[in-house]
Amino acid sequence: MTERTYIENDNARITRGEGILLKVEMYDGRVFEDVEARRLFPVTGVYKYITLLDSEGAEQAVIRDLRNLTPDSRAVVEEVLGEYYLVPKITQIEKIINKKVKIIFHVITDNGPREFEVKSIYSDIKTLYDGRVLIKDSNDNRYEISNLNALSRDSQRLMAPYL
Numbered sequence: 001m002t003e004r005t006y007i008e009n010d011n012a013r014i015t016r017g018e019g020i021l022l023k024v025e026m027y028d029g030r031v032f033e034d035v036e037a038r039r040l041f042p043v044t045g046v047y048k049y050i051t052l053l054d055s056e057g058a059e060q061a062v063i064r065d066l067r068n069l070t071p072d073s074r075a076v077v078e079e080v081l082g083e084y085y086l087v088p089k090i091t092q093i094e095k096i097i098n099k100k101v102k103i104i105f106h107v108i109t110d111n112g113p114r115e116f117e118v119k120s121i122y123s124d125i126k127t128l129y130d131g132r133v134l135i136k137d138s139n140d141n142r143y144e145i146s147n148l149n150a151l152s153r154d155s156q157r158l159m160a161p162y163l
Helices: 071-084 153-162
Strands: 012-016 022-026 031-039 048-053 059-065 090-098 103-109 112-118 125-127 133-136 142-145
Touching (some): 022 059, 022 071, 031 059, 031 071, 090 142, 090 153
Antiparallel strands (some): 022 031, 031 048, 048 059, 090 103, 125 133, 133 142
């Protein structure tokens, strides 16, 4: 078993490649090209433990904490993670239609109006300890309510049966 490579502080320079791919130049001479950044803990670990995967899905290195990277490297990694983990924030719930096999949400997000279906309130709607609500639709797209209490009373009332 090979030893895990950690990227921390200034032991590497990370630059952007094509699309969301990265190039990592370690100061010991190793180079990892065309790697993709993924959060090992996408919900709770926004800054910590970012794995860098090659085209085969094999881990090449792990960033322990984004906040400890050089500013240029950090900015590049945050940019590609932001593109990969684009999660529209729900700012208003217009209506929810409950059918027998699905629930149809009509919402306004920070990226405009959306309509999506949820199959199971038990597995696809999660309320987190910090007041956020994560919703996964039937196409595996993700949506977030950043603060349920910040929604209008009507939106909160519509959402209440599904929490």
